[in-house]
Amino acid sequence: MLLLRFCLFCAIVLTLAPLIAFIDARTAAFQAIALHLAALSALLAVPLLIYRRRLWAIAGMLAALWNIALAWPSIAANVTAAFADQPKGRALKVISFNLSYDNPGFGKTVDFLAKSGADVIGLSEVTPEAKAALGKLKEIYPHSIDCIGQDRFCELMLLSKKPLRYSFAGKIGPKLTYIASADLDWQGSAVSVAVAHIVLPFVKPDWEPLQTWIAADDPSPLLPKTPVLWQSMQMAVLAGYARSLGRDQIVMGDFNSAPWSDVQTAFRAATWLDNRGPLVPTWPAQLPPPLRVPIDSVFVGGGLSLRDVHAGPDLGSDHLPVIAEIGSKRVIAEAE
Incomplete structure (x- = not known):
C-alpha cells in the first residue's frame, strides 16, 4: 500500500x-x-x-x-x-523520419524508403555517412535538398519524386534553427514542404555550451505562453519561417514535444498549420506503443488535410518514421 x-x-x-x-x-x-x-x-x-x-x-x-x-x-x-469525410482523389504521401546519429546501419532505412511509395521524404539527424548511403535512392528520388557537411549544425534532408522549386537548406534565424524546404507542384497548385528538427525541451537558453556556438547578441524570440526554453525560441523562429511560405504547406519533423504542449499550441496559433489528428507515438522506438511519446509530427495548412497518419517500422533509430497521406480539401469542395 x-x-x-x-x-x-x-x-x-x-x-x-x-x-x-x-x-x-x-x-x-x-x-x-x-x-x-x-x-x-x-x-x-x-x-x-x-x-x-x-x-x-x-x-x-x-x-x-x-x-x-x-x-x-x-x-x-x-x-x-x-469520422470525418476523407478527401477524394490521390493523396500526397510523405514520410518524416529522425534517422538518429547512433543508428547502427542504414541498409534497412534505404530499403524501407525505396519501397515506401512516398512522394516526399523529410529526414533529420543525417550524417555524411547516412547521406552517402541514401544516394542509392537517387533513381527513385531524383530531386533533393540538404546542407549536410556544409554546416556543422545542419542535419536535414528533403527527398522528392517531383521537381523542387525555391529549394533551400540551412539556418533560418537565431538559436541555431535550421530547415530544409522547397515547393512542388501537386494537383495543379504549389505546395511548400519543409522538414525541421527542434531541440530537446530540457535546454535553457542560457545553457553554457550554447553560448560558445552562437553570438552573445543572438535574438531570443518567444511565442506567447511558452516556457523560456531554447526549444520554444526555435519554434518561434520556425513559425516566422512558416508564415513566409505558401498557404498550402507541410511542415514535418522531430519537434521533441507533444501536440498538446504549450509550444505546439502556440505554434499552431501563430501559423495556419495543424497537426491535431491521429496520435502517433514514435519515441522511444524500442518500447511498446502505449509507452511511446508522439514527438514526431506532420503539420499541414491551407487547403490540405491529413487523411491518414501512422508509424512505420523500427529501422534502427530511437524514433519510428511517421507516414502521412495528405489530401486536398478543394477536391471535396469541387465534388460537392
Whole structure:
C-alpha cells in the first residue's frame, strides 16, 4: 500500500510540475507524458479506492482528469479526424523520419524508403555517412535538398519524386534553427514542404555550451505562453519561417514535444498549420506503443488535410518514421 501511495505521489508531482515552469522552464517537458500520467494515476487510484484510501484515490482521479484535459484538444481532433469525410482523389504521401546519429546501419532505412511509395521524404539527424548511403535512392528520388557537411549544425534532408522549386537548406534565424524546404507542384497548385528538427525541451537558453556556438547578441524570440526554453525560441523562429511560405504547406519533423504542449499550441496559433489528428507515438522506438511519446509530427495548412497518419517500422533509430497521406480539401469542395 505504501508503494502505491508513493507511486501516485510521484505521478501527481509530475502532473503539477509544468505549473512551476515560471520557476524552471524545463518542468514544462513533463507535458509530453500527460497521457501516461493519466493512465498511471487512474490505475493506481483503483486499488487505493478498494482499500478505502479515499483521499488518495480522489487525488489520483483528479490527476488523471487533469492530464486528460491537457491532451483533450488532440484527442478530440483525433476522434474528429477518424469520422470525418476523407478527401477524394490521390493523396500526397510523405514520410518524416529522425534517422538518429547512433543508428547502427542504414541498409534497412534505404530499403524501407525505396519501397515506401512516398512522394516526399523529410529526414533529420543525417550524417555524411547516412547521406552517402541514401544516394542509392537517387533513381527513385531524383530531386533533393540538404546542407549536410556544409554546416556543422545542419542535419536535414528533403527527398522528392517531383521537381523542387525555391529549394533551400540551412539556418533560418537565431538559436541555431535550421530547415530544409522547397515547393512542388501537386494537383495543379504549389505546395511548400519543409522538414525541421527542434531541440530537446530540457535546454535553457542560457545553457553554457550554447553560448560558445552562437553570438552573445543572438535574438531570443518567444511565442506567447511558452516556457523560456531554447526549444520554444526555435519554434518561434520556425513559425516566422512558416508564415513566409505558401498557404498550402507541410511542415514535418522531430519537434521533441507533444501536440498538446504549450509550444505546439502556440505554434499552431501563430501559423495556419495543424497537426491535431491521429496520435502517433514514435519515441522511444524500442518500447511498446502505449509507452511511446508522439514527438514526431506532420503539420499541414491551407487547403490540405491529413487523411491518414501512422508509424512505420523500427529501422534502427530511437524514433519510428511517421507516414502521412495528405489530401486536398478543394477536391471535396469541387465534388460537392
